[in-house]
Amino acid sequence: MSKKKKSKISVLAVLLIMAGVAALVAAGAFGAWHYQSYSVGIQLAGEQDMVVEVGSGFTDPGASAWVEGNLFDKAQKPLEVATQGGVNTHKLGTYELKYSAVFAKEHFLGNKQAFAEAVRTVTVVDTQAPLITLHTQEGAFTFPGQSYVEEGFAAQDNYDGDITQLVQRQEIDGKVYYTVADSSGNTAQAVRDIFYDDPIAPELSLLGEDIMQVKLGDSFVEPGYTASDNVDGDITARVTVEGSVDTAAVGRYTLTYTATDNFGNAVSCSRIVKVVEKIMPPLPKGKGGVIYLTFDDGPGPYTERLLDILDKYGVKATFFVVGRYDLTLTKEMVERGHAVGNHSYSHVYDKLYASEKAFFNELYAAQDRIEAACGVRTRLVRFPGGSSNGMSQVSMRQLTRSLVNSGYAYFDWNVDSKDAGGATTPEEVVYNVCSGVADKTMAIVLQHDIKEYSVDAVEEIIIWALENGYTFEKLTISSPGCHHATRN
Ligand SMILES: [Zn+2]
Numbered sequence: 001m002s003k004k005k006k007s008k009i010s011v012l013a014v015l016l017i018m019a020g021v022a023a024l025v026a027a028g029a030f031g032a033w034h035y036q037s038y039s040v041g042i043q044l045a046g047e048q049d050m051v052v053e054v055g056s057g058f059t060d061p062g063a064s065a066w067v068e069g070n071l072f073d074k075a076q077k078p079l080e081v082a083t084q085g086g087v088n089t090h091k092l093g094t095y096e097l098k099y100s101a102v103f104a105k106e107h108f109l110g111n112k113q114a115f116a117e118a119v120r121t122v123t124v125v126d127t128q129a130p131l132i133t134l135h136t137q138e139g140a141f142t143f144p145g146q147s148y149v150e151e152g153f154a155a156q157d158n159y160d161g162d163i164t165q166l167v168q169r170q171e172i173d174g175k176v177y178y179t180v181a182d183s184s185g186n187t188a189q190a191v192r193d194i195f196y197d198d199p200i201a202p203e204l205s206l207l208g209e210d211i212m213q214v215k216l217g218d219s220f221v222e223p224g225y226t227a228s229d230n231v232d233g234d235i236t237a238r239v240t241v242e243g244s245v246d247t248a249a250v251g252r253y254t255l256t257y258t259a260t261d262n263f264g265n266a267v268s269c270s271r272i273v274k275v276v277e278k279i280m281p282p283l284p285k286g287k288g289g290v291i292y293l294t295f296d297d298g299p300g301p302y303t304e305r306l307l308d309i310l311d312k313y314g315v316k317a318t319f320f321v322v323g324r325y326d327l328t329l330t331k332e333m334v335e336r337g338h339a340v341g342n343h344s345y346s347h348v349y350d351k352l353y354a355s356e357k358a359f360f361n362e363l364y365a366a367q368d369r370i371e372a373a374c375g376v377r378t379r380l381v382r383f384p385g386g387s388s389n390g391m392s393q394v395s396m397r398q399l400t401r402s403l404v405n406s407g408y409a410y411f412d413w414n415v416d417s418k419d420a421g422g423a424t425t426p427e428e429v430v431y432n433v434c435s436g437v438a439d440k441t442m443a444i445v446l447q448h449d450i451k452e453y454s455v456d457a458v459e460e461i462i463i464w465a466l467e468n469g470y471t472f473e474k475l476t477i478s479s480p481g482c483h484h485a486t487r488n
Contacts, residue, residue: 040079040103040116041068047120054126054159058089063118065101079103087122092159092184095122130157130182132167132190141197143231144263148176148194157182198263202229204239206257211272213279213427220245220273227259227267235259245273250426252460274460280431288469289441292479293317293458294413296343296382299329300450306458307336313462316474318411319449320382322347323366327373334374339474341380341411342366349384353392359399363408379477381410388412388484396486409477412484413446419454429457434464444475444482 046061065079084098100117135152142148148171155163160182167180176192208223227235236259243255253273260266295306298321307329310317316337321330323345330340344352345362352362363381371377385391387400387410403410415436417429429447437443445461447454465472473479 038103038105038112038114039068040101040114041066042081042099042101042116042118044099044118044120048118050120050122052087052089052122052124053128054089054092054124056089058087058122058124060087060097063099063120065099065116067103067114087124089124092124092126095124096120097122126159126182126184127186128158129186130155130160130163130180130188132178132180132188134178134190134192140195141199142194143198144196145231147171148192150176153178153190155180155188157186159183196263198231198261198265200230201265201267202227202232202235202259202261204257204259204267204269206269206271208271210270211274211282213274213276214245214247215279216247216250216275216277218247220247220275222255225257229259229261229265231263232261235261243270245275247275250275250277250456274427276427277425278427280427283431283434283464284438286434286438286465286468286470287441289437289443289471291437291465291470291472292411292442292444292475293447293461293472294320294341294382294411294444294475295447295449296320296384297322297347298449299325299327302452302455303329303449304332306449306455307332307338309455309458309462310338311336312459313466313472315462315472317472318380318475320380321366321370323362323369327369330370330374330376334376337474339380339476340370340374340376340378341382341475342370342378342408343382344384345369347384349389349391352384353389353394356394356399356402359394360402360406363403379408380475381408382412383410386412386484387486390487392488395488397488400483400486409479409481410483411444411475411479412482413444414440414482415443415445417445417447417454417457419448419451419457424453426453426456426460429454430460430464433457433461437465437470438468442480442482 042063042065044063052058060083063081065081067077067079079101081099081101085096087095097120098117100115103114105112133154137151140151153167155167157163163180163182167178170177174194176194178190179187181187204225204227206225214220225236225239227239229235239257239259241255241257243253245253253275254270255273256268256270258266258268293315295317298319318339318341319333320341320343321327322343333340342363345366346352352359367377381403383389387396392399400410415433417423418432419429423429423432433445437445449455
């Protein structure tokens with residue numbers, strides 16, 4: 001072989017070697033680049049910082065990861081994401097969720113690993129306010145001006161539970177304000193309107209007597225009164241007095257005292273002031289029973305007024321009328337429910353008690369006239385002067401027996417008003433009747449309706465009797481009799 005040929009081969013070899021080296025260098029460079037270019041991308045879904053209400057559900061939106069940076073095979077390949085940490089939605093706090101992804105590959109330059117991670121914070125918060133519940137108790141109330149007595153309340157929080165102990169209360173101008181805050185600073189308020197009531201009326205008392213007597217012409221001096229209230233205290237100055245007393249006119253005057261508290265509760269009481277011609281001792285207490293009011297010797301000029309007084313109280317009475325008088329009013333008596341009795345025709349003792357025959361003649365004559373006037377043939381009799389009279393020329397023992405045997409009933413009295421002698425003022429008549437009735441359970445009262453002061457006494461007698469538990473009845477043929485002892 002020539003030297004020249006040998007050198008051509010050598011040049012080629014050198015070129016080949018050089019090319020080889022260059023290829024190796026290039027491959028190495030690529031390999032190194034390739035090795036370096038693997039990395040992992042990671043991306044959170046949803047917000048990085050999340051806020052969750054305590055007690056509500058939480059769903060982790062997660063994250064996604066991928067490989068990046070490879071030209072050939074692995075570009076954008078999704079990677080599995082691992083999550084670390086958790087969220088307790090029942091407990092307040094800030095929780096971290098850590099997401100990570102790893103990519104691993106074998107490589108001729110060594111095993112390659114790429115890694116990425118992302119962090120999310122989840123804060124569990126309580127934004128819900130507590131709830132205050134106010135309790136009420138049946139019938140509870142507050143006296144005006146007094147402080148409220150708590151009926152009870154409760155505060156409940158969604159997170160802290162029972163926080164009743166934390167409630168602050170304040171009473172201002174008829175309202176109670178309740179406030180409370182939970183551990184997260186959420187507040188709640190409640191307001192109670194205080195129910196004011198004052199069911200208790202004031203107490204009012206009169207100084208002096210409830211029933212006073214003032215002598216005609218004297219001046220009346222108010223004895224005074226006191227009033228106090230459970231809330232307002234002494235309210236004596238606010239007592240009003242209605243009515244007046246005319247001491248220039250005999251009569252019964254009523255003064256009405258009224259005390260009213262600030263709440264409008266009122267109490268009233270009254271005092272009776274009697275303007276009288278004669279001041280009498282206080283009337284005794286009666287023990288209750290039946291009273292038969294009887295009026296003799298009418299009808300007279302005051303009888304009609306008497307009928308009105310009786311009607312005012314629904315009281316029934318008995319009128320023993322004189323047969324020879326104008327008997328027109330007996331019709332009125334019967335129509336108003338009273339009893340009419342026979343008190344002889346003449347009421348002249350010498351004539352009617354001259355003989356038994358004379359007595360019965362008067363009895364029948366009166367009976368006829370009464371019947372003609374009012375339609376009632378009465379068999380009720382009262383002897384003029386009573387069965388105990390000492391003027392009769394006939395034996396009263398005999399006369400009473402004959403009368404009863406003839407089908408009549410006669411009535412004397414066990415209470416004498418003394419209006420036919422002794423008493424000359426209404427006050428004396430009232431006193432005589434009431435003190436006479438007081439110790440009896442059955443009283444037949446003698447009055448005369450031809451005496452004005454006796455008629456004037458009737459209303460007081462009725463009022464006293466009703467206050468002392470008595471009832472009034474009229475006489476009938478079967479009423480319990482009251483017979484005096486006869487004198488002859
Ligand atoms: Zn008489």
